[in-house]
Amino acid sequence: MPRGVAITGMGIVSSIGLSMEENFQSLIERKTGISRLTNFSSKHADHIKVGEIKHTDQELAQLLGLGSAHSFTRTSLLGALAAKQALNDAGITDINAERTGLLSATSVAGMDYTEKYFQHFATDPELRKYINSHPAGDSSNKIASYLGLKGLVSTISTACSSAANAIMLGARLIEQGKLDRVLVGGSDALSKFTINGFHSLMILSDSDCQPFDQHRKGLNLGEAAAYLLLESDALLAKHPKKVHAYLSGYGNANDAYHQTASSETGEGAFLAMQKALEKADLAPIAIDYINAHGTATGNNDLSEGHALLRCFQQVPAFSSTKSYTGHTLAAAGAIEAVYSILALQSSCLFPTLNFQHKMEEFDLQPQTELQSKTINHVLSNSFGFGGNCSSLLFSKA
Amino acid sequence: MKNCYINGIGTIGIQHPDYKLLEQEPQALFARNQAQHPVYKELIPAASLRRMATGVKMGCYAAQLALQEAQQPALDAIICGTGQGCLQDSEKFLTAMIAQDEEYLTPTSFIQSTHNTVAAQIALQLQCHAYNFTYVQGGSSFESALFDGLNQLNYSNAQHILVGGVDEHAPQFDDLYTLAGNYKAEDEAVDFKNPTQGGVAQGEGANFFLLSQEQQANSYAQLLDVWLFNQPQRSIATEIMQFLSLNNLQSKDIDVLMLGYNADASQQAYFDAMAACFPETAIAYYQHISGSYDTASAYGLAAAAQVLKAQQFPAHLSYNSIKPNRLKTILLINQSRGTDYSFVLLTAC
Amino acid sequence: MAELKELLKEQIIDVLNLEDITVADIQDNDPLFGEGLGLDSIDALELIVLLDKEYGIKLADPKQGKEIFSSIQTLAQFVEQNRTK
Numbered sequence: 001m002p003r004g005v006a007i008t009g010m011g012i013v014s015s016i017g018l019s020m021e022e023n024f025q026s027l028i029e030r031k032t033g034i035s036r037l038t039n040f041s042s043k044h045a046d047h048i049k050v051g052e053i054k055h056t057d058q059e060l061a062q063l064l065g066l067g068s069a070h071s072f073t074r075t076s077l078l079g080a081l082a083a084k085q086a087l088n089d090a091g092i093t094d095i096n097a098e099r100t101g102l103l104s105a106t107s108v109a110g111m112d113y114t115e116k117y118f119q120h121f122a123t124d125p126e127l128r129k130y131i132n133s134h135p136a137g138d139s140s141n142k143i144a145s146y147l148g149l150k151g152l153v154s155t156i157s158t159a160c161s162s163a164a165n166a167i168m169l170g171a172r173l174i175e176q177g178k179l180d181r182v183l184v185g186g187s188d189a190l191s192k193f194t195i196n197g198f199h200s201l202m203i204l205s206d207s208d209c210q211p212f213d214q215h216r217k218g219l220n221l222g223e224a225a226a227y228l229l230l231e232s233d234a235l236l237a238k239h240p241k242k243v244h245a246y247l248s249g250y251g252n253a254n255d256a257y258h259q260t261a262s263s264e265t266g267e268g269a270f271l272a273m274q275k276a277l278e279k280a281d282l283a284p285i286a287i288d289y290i291n292a293h294g295t296a297t298g299n300n301d302l303s304e305g306h307a308l309l310r311c312f313q314q315v316p317a318f319s320s321t322k323s324y325t326g327h328t329l330a331a332a333g334a335i336e337a338v339y340s341i342l343a344l345q346s347s348c349l350f351p352t353l354n355f356q357h358k359m360e361e362f363d364l365q366p367q368t369e370l371q372s373k374t375i376n377h378v379l380s381n382s383f384g385f386g387g388n389c390s391s392l393l394f395s396k397a
Numbered sequence: 398m399k400n401c402y403i404n405g406i407g408t409i410g411i412q413h414p415d416y417k418l419l420e421q422e423p424q425a426l427f428a429r430n431q432a433q434h435p436v437y438k439e440l441i442p443a444a445s446l447r448r449m450a451t452g453v454k455m456g457c458y459a460a461q462l463a464l465q466e467a468q469q470p471a472l473d474a475i476i477c478g479t480g481q482g483c484l485q486d487s488e489k490f491l492t493a494m495i496a497q498d499e500e501y502l503t504p505t506s507f508i509q510s511t512h513n514t515v516a517a518q519i520a521l522q523l524q525c526h527a528y529n530f531t532y533v534q535g536g537s538s539f540e541s542a543l544f545d546g547l548n549q550l551n552y553s554n555a556q557h558i559l560v561g562g563v564d565e566h567a568p569q570f571d572d573l574y575t576l577a578g579n580y581k582a583e584d585e586a587v588d589f590k591n592p593t594q595g596g597v598a599q600g601e602g603a604n605f606f607l608l609s610q611e612q613q614a615n616s617y618a619q620l621l622d623v624w625l626f627n628q629p630q631r632s633i634a635t636e637i638m639q640f641l642s643l644n645n646l647q648s649k650d651i652d653v654l655m656l657g658y659n660a661d662a663s664q665q666a667y668f669d670a671m672a673a674c675f676p677e678t679a680i681a682y683y684q685h686i687s688g689s690y691d692t693a694s695a696y697g698l699a700a701a702a703q704v705l706k707a708q709q710f711p712a713h714l715s716y717n718s719i720k721p722n723r724l725k726t727i728l729l730i731n732q733s734r735g736t737d738y739s740f741v742l743l744t745a746c
Numbered sequence: 747m748a749e750l751k752e753l754l755k756e757q758i759i760d761v762l763n764l765e766d767i768t769v770a771d772i773q774d775n776d777p778l779f780g781e782g783l784g785l786d787s788i789d790a791l792e793l794i795v796l797l798d799k800e801y802g803i804k805l806a807d808p809k810q811g812k813e814i815f816s817s818i819q820t821l822a823q824f825v826e827q828n829r830t831k
Contacts, residue, residue, distance in 0.1 A: 386517025
């Protein structure tokens with residue numbers, strides 16, 4: 001049985017910590033990152049809660065050692081921090097020594113600066129360096145330039161499944177022998193644009209989100225970045241090192257039901273999970289734990305629940321860590337990949353916060369307490385607008 | 398390794414929808430160029446059309462054209478590239494948010510502003526549950542999609558894959574990018590051979606391709622290889638030579654080199670350095686026909702595929718004075734402002 | 747009431763971009779969603795903003811829209827009873 005593609009480095013910044021260790025501590029200590037919005041103003045600030053990283057852009061730029069002339073927006077700042085951590089974790093010093101790529105996911109990209117300066121670009125030439133920071137591809141190019149990476153760089157934007165797709169694409173390029181190693185993940189900053197967008201969809205909760213709860217009121221938006229380093233077996237044979245886990249399966253499918261809403265039967269989610277299991281050549285019963293998409297919207301949790309019931313005769317333990325971080329959109333698949341791997345490594349099921357009542361539609365209860373358990377295989381779900389559904393399967397090293 | 402053939406092409410752009418590249422001179426290009434639209438209702442349901450901005454309409458329509466030409470095969474993947482995403486709806490939601498101070502905002506333009514809208518709408522219309530992906534990597538967005546599609550045909554059981562690129566105008570973002578120097582000002586002259594001013598002549602369009610493992614009687618060409626990178630490791634010349642040698646080719650094997658010359662004086666040197674690696678090769682250009690946008694290189698591929706299929710090289714594609722001896726192998730190279738480099742290698746069936 | 751119904755039809759055609767439909771095409775008791783006009787959940791959200799913006803009516807829960815938006819008749823009645831502007 002193929003064991004999959006090796007993961008040798010991880011980096012993460014989120015509202016529950018600026019490193020892998022901090023994130024792990026928060027998860028096991030039930031320390032939420034959900035709070036009121038403070039980094040910028042919004043009319044909705046008092047009516048929503050967010051998973052905000054309490055560092056200003058200036059502070060983040062300082063952590064990166066960027067000079068004043070830079071035009072990194074928050075998405076690139078968070079991304080560069082997490083990507084650098086992943087490289088350090090894997091002990092990579094000469095990034096161009098092998099065929100190395102970067103596949104990064106984002107949906108917000110430079111919108112946070114575009115919305116701030118949109119009306120001022122015409123009159124203030126000083127600000128214009130940020131105009132070309134708007135497109136999604138620029139954020140990846142900024143991260144690549146910060147790392148000094150010259151090879152293959154691409155950006156994936158499939159809404160909330162973006163980073164999961166970046167990860168599976170990286171695995172395929174390693175399997176196909178196109179790259180020796182590849183940084184995969186995603187970054188998204190909070191912005192007024194996304195807050196207002198989700199507000200207009202009436203799916204933002206005014207309190208802490210409650211994934212899979214009968215009385216859930218919607219999601220909390222968050223911001224984060226995370227990257228994994230994937231390396232080929234050939235490279236590992238040449239330079240042996242510690243492997244965190246293996247990406248043993250992945251699946252991508254489209255729900256093809258509605259522009260934003262998921263189908264009630266969870267067809268896309270079901271297909272994505274099935275493809276992931278098939279790729280890993282594992283039966284559903286082999287899955288010990290699921291990091292659910294679990295946004296806490298009425299629609300997602302219902303659809304995902306149905307998909308889980310269709311996929312598993314007996315649904316394994318599952319959590320939604322979005323109750324800690326909020327929904328970090330294009331980065332969600334990457335931070336939850338890190339959490340899935342941390343679960344594998346520490347043999348811990350992480351709690352879902354704020355859960356009180358089972359949904360009336362089915363008998364499904366997320367993991368609510370920290371629990372020790374031997375975990376060999378974890379499934380991580382990410383579903384997005386446009387019916388984009390992806391599922392990743394991580395297996396113990 | 399299996400094969401990858403281009404069996405269908407759909408193009409919407411600044412030329413008339415019925416424009417025939419091999420037979421007609423293109424319409425003259427200006428500093429800014431709007432797409433010429435077909436009757437979208439012919440191929441897209443009216444109920445879906447009412448919410449679609451230009452790029453989504455162009456993308457869905459071009460996708461349908463490519464599918465029709467290839468006899469509507471069942472798809473194993475839908476893969477889109479877009480440099481700017483759904484810019485019109487982004488602009489609409491953004492300007493409403495600013496003007497209305499975050500009040501009375503409706504979700505439609507927000508929903509349609511997400512980068513994956515075109516690929517998602519195509520899936521929705523075709524009721525296609527297959528692999529669905531959107532790449533947003535500036536000037537190599539389309540090549541990212543093409544690279545993915547080719548790899549899936551080469552290394553998996555996929556039979557038919559729809560790949561495309563789409564980018565649209567949006568008035569206020571156009572002004573911003575002009576301010577940033579990316580685009581030419583409204584009335585500036587456009588000179589592709591000896592540009593003296595910076596900025597490209599902006600266009601818009603959608604170009605879709607149906608890629609299949611199997612060759613058909615009406616296949617356009619065979620796609621051999623695609624590669625993309627952020628920066629040359631040493632020089633563009635070594636990157637080109639490496640790519641050719643990976644494909645067991647030498648520079649003399651390339652019959653036509655198709656470059657993304659874009660009338661931007663500040664980018665001319667990048668293309669000249671590529672051309673310098675092929676001193677005896679016929680060089681073609683295409684952005685004087687398509688206008689320039691992040692995924693215009695997809696039009697370049699459409700042009701190259703038509704040349705190979707018809708075995709004709711129209712004079713209006715010719716950039717230098719060298720005539721190709723034969724029309725077997727075409728190499729497309731592109732870059733955007735010194736990054737997002739791409740190679741696409743194509744051969745006659 | 748008749749005037750309000752006409753106005754609502756015009757407003758719906760406008761905000762939902764129903765290009766091929768005229769006021770005369772919409773009967774007062776025709777269902778707006780599903781069959782009939784064929785509107786969907788995104789349209790419902792657009793109509794909720796319309797109620798807020800034009801009539802000063804705030805709906806906190808999109809589920810409330812289901813009955814209110816079932817036809818022009820029900821919508822006009824609801825607006826008449828609840829409008830604040």
